[in-house]
Each structure stands twice: as C-alpha cells, then as structure tokens.
Amino acid sequence: MKSVPRRKCAACKIVVHTPCIEQLEKINFRCKPSFRESGSRNVREPTFVRHHWVHRRRQDGKCRHCGKGFQQKFTFHSKEIVAISCSWCKQAYHSKVSCFMLQQIEEPCSLGAHAAVVIPPTWILRARRPQNTLKASKKKKRASFKRKSSKKGPEEGRWRPFIIRPTPSPLMKPLLVFVNPKSGGNQGAKIIQSFLWYLNPRQVFDLSQGGPKEALEMYRKVHNLRILACGGDGTVGWILSTLDQLRLKPPPPVAILPLGTGNDLARTLNWGGGYTDEPVSKILSHVEEGNVVQLDRWDLRAEPNPEAGPEEREEGATDRLPLDVFNNYFSLGFDAHVTLEFHESREANPEKFNSRFRNKMFYAGTAFSDFLMGSSKDLAKHIRVVCDGTDLTPKIQDLKPQCIVFLNIPRYCAGTMPWGHPGEHHDFEPQRHDDGYLEVIGFTMTSLAALQVGGHGERLTQCREVVLTTSKAIPVQVDGEPCKLTASRIRIALRNQATMVQKAKRRSATPLHSDQQPVPEQLRIQVSRVSMHDYDALHYDKEQLKEASVPLGTVVVPGDSDLELCRAHIERLQQEPEGAGAMSPTCQKLSPKWCFLDATTASRFYRIDRAQEHLNYVTEIAQDEIYILDPELLGASARPDLPTPTSPLPTSPCSPTPRSLPGNAAPPKGEELVEAAKRNDFCKLQELHQAGGDLMHRDGQSRTLLHHAVSTGSKEVVRYLLDHAPQEILDAVEENGETCLHQAAALGQRTICHYIVEAGASLMKTDQQGDTPRQRAEKAQDTELAAYLENRQHYQMVQREDQETAV
Structure with missing residues (x-):
C-alpha cells in the first residue's frame, strides 16, 4: 500500500493506516476498552475484565506456555505474526495452537503485575447525555420547590461524560497519573506514552489539557486512591492546592516523578533529583509500596506596608505574591533575584530553556553576575523579622545576610542542605517536614558559596509563625515562583498538612522468605564501569553491555551495605596502592559524575539517581559484579581488548596476511582512503586500513568514508566500514546535516539501509530540512523502504524506552 498517514494507539500499540480505521470498525475490532457502556443490562454485567489479545509481528520476552523466545524477521515484506499478547496483563504466547488455545480468548484477565494500581474499565461507565424531555422538565420543576441547601459547587451540577462506580478492595491502591509535558526539557511528553501502555488510559492525564481539577472530581469517591505527579515541584504544588479546593476526605497521598529543574520536594521524599531512565514498571511498584507521610503547608498573606512612602514603589514591582501557600520554602534577597532573572528570560525566549542542564547553566551565570553587582548587600537595612513574637532584626543586622530563607523541607537549591546535616543540630530540634515548624536561615555570600560543597547557612531560629516587614521593593520567591514585591507586611502561618507518598527502601537486609540465601557478613564484589557511549547503544541488551564494561577493581563491603556506603568503598579504590583490589595504574580515573547501574531488577540496565542511593542495597542491584556508569569514560577505544586501527584484523581473500608498517613509514593519507571508497576498491581500502589508515577520516565537506x-x-565496502570503524561513524553528519542513512534512504538503497540500521544507526536524526531517513525515502517515492524505516524507527524508540513491542 502506498505511504499514507498512520495512527498508533499508545494504550495497546496497534498501528493502522488512517483509511483502514473504518474497516476495523466494521469487523468490530477495538483498542483495549477503557470503560463500559451504561444501561440497565450493562450495570449487571460481570465485573471482571477480559484479555485484549493482539497479534504482534515483534515481541520481547518469552512465551508463557513453552518458555521459548520469539523469533522475529526484520525484512521489508515480512508480515509473519510471531506472537499474540494481551494489552492489559502483557502475557505473550507463540501464535500457534500448541501454545495458545482458542478458549483463552474469553478468559478473565488479571491486569498483570500492576493490577493493584490499575483502574479497571469495569469501574468507568460512559454516561448518557440527558435529554430535554417534557418528563425531565417536570421533575426539575418539582425538585425546585424542595428547600434544601446544596453543598455542591456550580461545576458539580454539570454533565460529565463518565461516571466512576468503584468496587473497593483492601488490596487495591488505584492510581491517578498527572503529567506536565513541559517539565524538565519536555520529558513529560515522552513518559506519558509509557503510562498509557501500562495503565488504563482513563487514569492518565495531561495537565496541559485543563489541569487536575476535573479528574480529581470524577475520582473523588474512589477508596484508597493515590496520585502520581509527574513534573517539577510547581506541578506538585498545583495538585496539592487543587486537593485543598476540593476538600477530599481522606485526601489521597501524592507521589512524585521528578521532571523539573530543582526537585527539592522530590529529593526530600526520596524520589530523587530527576528522572533518568528508570523503567515505568519500577516506578509504579515504588508508588504502590511507598510509605504515607505528612507534609506541612504554609499560608502566605501579604498586604502593603502603610509606613512605606509612595517613593519606595519601584517600576515592575507588584503588591501580590505569585502564590499564597508554599510547601518548600519562601525566600527573599539574592537567590530570589537570580530566579526572577531566569524566569523573565525564560518567558522571553522559551526555546532556549528546553533542558535541565541548560537551565542550571543559566542559573550559574546569572548568580555570578549578580554576585559582582552586589544587588542584595543592603537587604538587612530594609527588613524586620519577628518569629513567634521574638524580634530577630538586631541579629540579622549583625549578620548582614544577602538572602533569608524560611525553610519547610531539608532540601533547597537543587539538593543542598542549608540547615546542615542531622548530626549538626546542637542548639535546635532536628529538622522535619511534618513538625509544624519553619527553619529560618540567613546566608552571606560566603555561606551561599559553601552551600554547594556541603556547607550551611546561619541558623537563626525555628518557629511556628513569622511576621516579615519590608520597607522597599525586594525580590522574593515562593517555591521557585519569583516576583519583585513592593514594601509589604507578610504573615506566615501553618495552613494544613498534605498527605504524601515517600519512596521506601526496597527491603530489609534480612531475607524475606525462608528459601532465600541469608545475607553474608561481607561481600566481595567485582566493580566494572560502562561508558556513556556503550550505555546509550546497549543498555537494552544486558549481555552485550556486560561484555562492553571495563573492570575497575574489587571491593569488600558489609553484607547489609546500601549504595551510599558502597560508593565510599569504590572511591577509595583510586587512593589504594597497587595490589589486590586496587585500580590498574593505566586505568582512567572515575569522574565525579559516575552513578550506579541496576543490572538485576528489570529487563534492562538503568541508572540509579545519587539522591536515592541510600534506598538501595548492594545485594539488590548486583550479584557477583556491580556496574557503574561513568559519563566521562572513553568508549570502546578505552578497552584494551578491542581491536584498534593498528591492531591485527581478520584476514580476507584480498589480503591473506595483515601487513604491518615499515619502521618509519607514515600511515596512508586520508585522500587515498576516500579514493578507494569512491572507486569501490574494497581490497585497496582494506590494505590502507591495515597499514594504519584512519577509517574516521573526513573530506573537506565533512563526508566520511561511509558517506x-x-x-x-x-555493499562490500559498507559492510567492512560498519565492522571495523568506530560506532560514531553511523551518525556522523556532513555539512548539510545528512547521515549516511539519510543518503542511503534518498538513493533507495534498501540493502545498505538494512546494514546501517542493524548496525545501530539512529533513525530519529534529522537533516537541515528537518527530515528523518524515513521522510527522505518518502520523498524518493520508495514507499516500501519508508515503511521499513518507520517500522524500525518505532521499534528503536520502544526498545530504548520501555522494551515493549508494537504491531
């Protein structure tokens, strides 16, 4: 069929040509049902869910019946069905009678490993729109004479398309997922697809499509409800404020998937400083198993300072705070001024702030320029602070801080601990997020600088109520939302407590079951590290990534160690003298940004955030060998056991024995290699390579030998280059932004495209016109090649994100 628009269902991963949708409707083929129809007959239907079986041309894992893997063909015309799997429970079988029986089609579905958090479609009824009949109007008229005070708001009376009729169960913890697609460099837009696959689409909500209020109203009667907020701390505050408005009782606890820039609340509740690549299935398990805790929330009330004259009002200042409640902190001075400049720049140029790293770099640059200007050095002269009736102004004037923070949680400014570590609180009570007290901290420029290397600010007091008076316009921020506030009197008092989900440690160090091996007193573990290049290419293939790892040394740790303790032992490897367990003297040192990899608990490797290391035991993520990711480690060239351009290479018919360079002979020039590639002279190219020629040579237009x-x-030269050149050659671009795959697709070279794709080239790269290789094939009117590339592009995206399969 000619290349036509396609649609893909994220919930069941069915892909269909748009014109074919009508044919599916004629044969009553449906995506996995997310609700049931209302009506007298349907209400009495059984409350179990049936499997939603779909034929797959591609499937990971093993057959549930025979335990064997699924053989898959990646040819252009292959339409062979290799598996049949359920979109709900993810069970998969070979598509043959010996493995899958017809009677299984009507069997009830268990909803899979995450059944406790999935909202079954049997709970959700599609409501019929009320008709404006004469009978209905008489009922309304009769009801209007009843003098009954209604507690419903104006929005509760309006018609809703769905009604929730839950069947409570003590084992269930139904989950609502709210995703902010704009958070953290647009990570949310990608992760929402995975949640639609694992859950009922009716329990996953895009916050850019109207906010959380309507969904929370619809599910307000669901027992034991939990919420997952996917976004930054601002997204969490938005959901908590909506829960306050709706007054749900009991309020559902809120878990966090951190997608923002700072994520201080997420760090406090053990959800980490940012999402990397943890499988969504693991996240759902953590939400289900997490502990319910309380979080203080604080009221902010600002009114103009009557003692300040009109001359104190500055241009651009406002008399309203951006928020009237905070969960993390309220601050004024230097840090608020930096945040305000960042906020104004992002509003003016949003396209420049599309990644977490770039955001942090802008913060650092703005902070440095602000430091040189000394914009907040006179802060103490223009404020008065009274805490629980005690005037702290004299103490603040002696300190001369450039920033004052009223802190509710231990974390601040992307993970620092401004109050200090728990063992340092000699004159104060330990800091908690549920004790009804605020910590008041002052920062000079010296203590702000020391904050990033483990220092802390000047601890002023702990209090329940604050009255803050300013005599001029001062930058302030409320949970990261900044403004320049006119001279005001601000009152801070406890508002209420929110119910949150805190990520729990995976297990205790003792075995859970009698048949498990007891934890030994000491563990002797081999440490191997992986480069970022190898991780990006192979993290979905455990065996290949293990082979690509580089041995670092051996550590001996207590059997019940968590990863924080293990980190200290690994870092000591670099200081130990050469001997047993020490690093090789030629081994590249670890960079400060290395992190642990979980190699056991999921179907692929994934990174463990440093802020969550205390939650993971060594025995949980490793067996005999522990793997770490070092982003600054060199790729395959760092491994001594891999072939280099001057190492012996496999022989070929053209050259029975590899040639070596004469004593002082110079390696071949790059122009000779280019000419050999242009002339299709395979033997000459191989000879030049074995004589020391660089296969990564580029000509004046940045074209590689592969181009x-x-x-x-x-084809022969292409295969040789793919086998012997570094992996970087696959995605190398020439002057016009084309990769070799763009070029092969535009020329309609199907076999060469197949070689390059199977070697691991990216199908998502775009040239200067914004075209992917698939789109280049479409422009060349090669619809079969375009269909193949689209299929492989989807497969590549799924393989590297959630290891699921598509039709």
Missing part, C-alpha cells in the same frame, strides 16, 4: 561508500552503492 562515499553509500553514494557509490558499494
């Missing part, structure tokens, strides 16, 4: 081999259509 030249593709342009001449030389």
Whole structure:
C-alpha cells in the first residue's frame, strides 16, 4: 500500500493506516476498552475484565506456555505474526495452537503485575447525555420547590461524560497519573506514552489539557486512591492546592516523578533529583509500596506596608505574591533575584530553556553576575523579622545576610542542605517536614558559596509563625515562583498538612522468605564501569553491555551495605596502592559524575539517581559484579581488548596476511582512503586500513568514508566500514546535516539501509530540512523502504524506552 498517514494507539500499540480505521470498525475490532457502556443490562454485567489479545509481528520476552523466545524477521515484506499478547496483563504466547488455545480468548484477565494500581474499565461507565424531555422538565420543576441547601459547587451540577462506580478492595491502591509535558526539557511528553501502555488510559492525564481539577472530581469517591505527579515541584504544588479546593476526605497521598529543574520536594521524599531512565514498571511498584507521610503547608498573606512612602514603589514591582501557600520554602534577597532573572528570560525566549542542564547553566551565570553587582548587600537595612513574637532584626543586622530563607523541607537549591546535616543540630530540634515548624536561615555570600560543597547557612531560629516587614521593593520567591514585591507586611502561618507518598527502601537486609540465601557478613564484589557511549547503544541488551564494561577493581563491603556506603568503598579504590583490589595504574580515573547501574531488577540496565542511593542495597542491584556508569569514560577505544586501527584484523581473500608498517613509514593519507571508497576498491581500502589508515577520516565537506561508500552503492565496502570503524561513524553528519542513512534512504538503497540500521544507526536524526531517513525515502517515492524505516524507527524508540513491542 502506498505511504499514507498512520495512527498508533499508545494504550495497546496497534498501528493502522488512517483509511483502514473504518474497516476495523466494521469487523468490530477495538483498542483495549477503557470503560463500559451504561444501561440497565450493562450495570449487571460481570465485573471482571477480559484479555485484549493482539497479534504482534515483534515481541520481547518469552512465551508463557513453552518458555521459548520469539523469533522475529526484520525484512521489508515480512508480515509473519510471531506472537499474540494481551494489552492489559502483557502475557505473550507463540501464535500457534500448541501454545495458545482458542478458549483463552474469553478468559478473565488479571491486569498483570500492576493490577493493584490499575483502574479497571469495569469501574468507568460512559454516561448518557440527558435529554430535554417534557418528563425531565417536570421533575426539575418539582425538585425546585424542595428547600434544601446544596453543598455542591456550580461545576458539580454539570454533565460529565463518565461516571466512576468503584468496587473497593483492601488490596487495591488505584492510581491517578498527572503529567506536565513541559517539565524538565519536555520529558513529560515522552513518559506519558509509557503510562498509557501500562495503565488504563482513563487514569492518565495531561495537565496541559485543563489541569487536575476535573479528574480529581470524577475520582473523588474512589477508596484508597493515590496520585502520581509527574513534573517539577510547581506541578506538585498545583495538585496539592487543587486537593485543598476540593476538600477530599481522606485526601489521597501524592507521589512524585521528578521532571523539573530543582526537585527539592522530590529529593526530600526520596524520589530523587530527576528522572533518568528508570523503567515505568519500577516506578509504579515504588508508588504502590511507598510509605504515607505528612507534609506541612504554609499560608502566605501579604498586604502593603502603610509606613512605606509612595517613593519606595519601584517600576515592575507588584503588591501580590505569585502564590499564597508554599510547601518548600519562601525566600527573599539574592537567590530570589537570580530566579526572577531566569524566569523573565525564560518567558522571553522559551526555546532556549528546553533542558535541565541548560537551565542550571543559566542559573550559574546569572548568580555570578549578580554576585559582582552586589544587588542584595543592603537587604538587612530594609527588613524586620519577628518569629513567634521574638524580634530577630538586631541579629540579622549583625549578620548582614544577602538572602533569608524560611525553610519547610531539608532540601533547597537543587539538593543542598542549608540547615546542615542531622548530626549538626546542637542548639535546635532536628529538622522535619511534618513538625509544624519553619527553619529560618540567613546566608552571606560566603555561606551561599559553601552551600554547594556541603556547607550551611546561619541558623537563626525555628518557629511556628513569622511576621516579615519590608520597607522597599525586594525580590522574593515562593517555591521557585519569583516576583519583585513592593514594601509589604507578610504573615506566615501553618495552613494544613498534605498527605504524601515517600519512596521506601526496597527491603530489609534480612531475607524475606525462608528459601532465600541469608545475607553474608561481607561481600566481595567485582566493580566494572560502562561508558556513556556503550550505555546509550546497549543498555537494552544486558549481555552485550556486560561484555562492553571495563573492570575497575574489587571491593569488600558489609553484607547489609546500601549504595551510599558502597560508593565510599569504590572511591577509595583510586587512593589504594597497587595490589589486590586496587585500580590498574593505566586505568582512567572515575569522574565525579559516575552513578550506579541496576543490572538485576528489570529487563534492562538503568541508572540509579545519587539522591536515592541510600534506598538501595548492594545485594539488590548486583550479584557477583556491580556496574557503574561513568559519563566521562572513553568508549570502546578505552578497552584494551578491542581491536584498534593498528591492531591485527581478520584476514580476507584480498589480503591473506595483515601487513604491518615499515619502521618509519607514515600511515596512508586520508585522500587515498576516500579514493578507494569512491572507486569501490574494497581490497585497496582494506590494505590502507591495515597499514594504519584512519577509517574516521573526513573530506573537506565533512563526508566520511561511509558517506562515499553509500553514494557509490558499494555493499562490500559498507559492510567492512560498519565492522571495523568506530560506532560514531553511523551518525556522523556532513555539512548539510545528512547521515549516511539519510543518503542511503534518498538513493533507495534498501540493502545498505538494512546494514546501517542493524548496525545501530539512529533513525530519529534529522537533516537541515528537518527530515528523518524515513521522510527522505518518502520523498524518493520508495514507499516500501519508508515503511521499513518507520517500522524500525518505532521499534528503536520502544526498545530504548520501555522494551515493549508494537504491531
């Protein structure tokens, strides 16, 4: 069929041509049902869910019946069905009678490993729109004479398309997922697809499509409800404020998937400083198993300072705070001024702030320029602070801080601990997020600088109520939302407590079951590290990534160690003298940004955030060997056991024995390699390579040897380059932004495209016109090649994100 628009269902991963949708409706083929129809007959239907079986051309894992894997063909015309799997429980079988029986089609579905958090479609009824009949109007008229005070708001009386009729169960913890697609460099837009696959689509909500209020109203009667907020701390505050408005009793606890920039509340509740690549299935398990805790929330009331004259009002200042409640902190001075400049720049140029790293770099630059200008050095002269009736102004004037923070949680400014570590609180009570007290901290420029390396601010007091008076316009921020506030009197008092979900430690160090091996007193573990290049290419293939790892040394740790303790032992490897367990003297040192990899609890490797290391035991993520990711480690070239351009290479018919360079002979020039690739001279190219030629050579237009081999259509040269050149050659671009795959697709070279794709080239890269290789094939009117590339592009995205399969 000619290339036509396609649609893909994120909930069941069915892909269909748009014109074919009508044919599916004629044969009554449906996506996985997310609700049931209302009506007298349907209400009495059984409350179990049936499997939603779908034929798959591609499937990971093993057959539930025979335990064997699924063989898959990746040819252009292959339409072979290799598996049949359920979109709900993810069970998969070979598509043959010996593994899958017809009677299984009507069997009830268990909803899979996350059944406790999935909202079954049997709970959700589609409501019929009320008709304006004469009978209905008489009922309304009769009801209007009843003098009954209604507690419902104006929005509760309006018609809603769905009604929730839950069947409570003590084992269930139904989950609502709210995703902010704009948070953290647009990570939310990607992760929402995974949640639609694992859960009922009716329990996953995009916050850019109207906010959380309507969904929370619809599910307000569901027992034991939990909420997952996917976004930054601002997203969490938005959901908590909506819960306050709706007054749900009991309020559902809120878990966090951190997608923002700072994520201080997420760090406090053990959810980490940012989402990397943890499988969504693991996140759902953590939400289900998490502990319910309380979080203080504080009221902010600001009114103009009557003692300040009109001359104190500055241009651009406001008399209203951006928020009237805070969960993390309220601050004024230097840090608020930096945040305000960041906020104004992002509003003016949003396209420049599309990644967490870039945001942090802007913060750092703004902070440095602000430090040089000394914009907040006179802060103490223009404020008066009274805490629980005690005037702290003299103490503040002696300190001369440039920033004052009223802190509710231990974390601040992307993970620092401004109150200090728990063992340092000699004159105060330990800091908690549920004790009804605020910590008041002052910062000079010296203590602000020391904050990033483990220092803390000047601890002023702990209090329940604050009255803050300013005599001029001062930058302030409320949970990261800044403004320049006119001279005001601000009152801070406890508002209420929110119910949150705190991520729990995976298990105790003792075995859970009698048949498990007891935890030994000491563990002797081999440490191997992985480069970022190898991780990006192979993290979905455990065995290949293990082979690509580089041994670092051996550590001996207590059997019940968590990863924080293990980190200290690994870092000591670099200081130990050469001997047993020490690093090799030629081994590249660890960079400060290394992190642990979980190699056991999921179907692929994934990174463990440093803020969550205390939640994971060594025995949970490793067996005999522990793997770490070092982003600054060199790729395959760092491994001594891999072939280099001057190491012996496999022989070929062209050259029975590898040639070596004469004593002082110079390696071949790059122009000779280019000419060999252009002339399709395979033997000459191999000879030049074995004589020391660089296969990564580029000509004046930045074209690699692979670009030249593709342009001449030389399959033999292409295979040789793919086998022997570094992996970087696959996605290398020339001056116009084209990769070799763009070029092969534009020329309609199907076999060469297949070689390059199977070697691991990215199908998502775009050229200067914004075209992917698939779109280049479409422009060349090669619809079969375009269909193949689209299929492989989808497969590549799924393989690297959630390891699921598509039709």
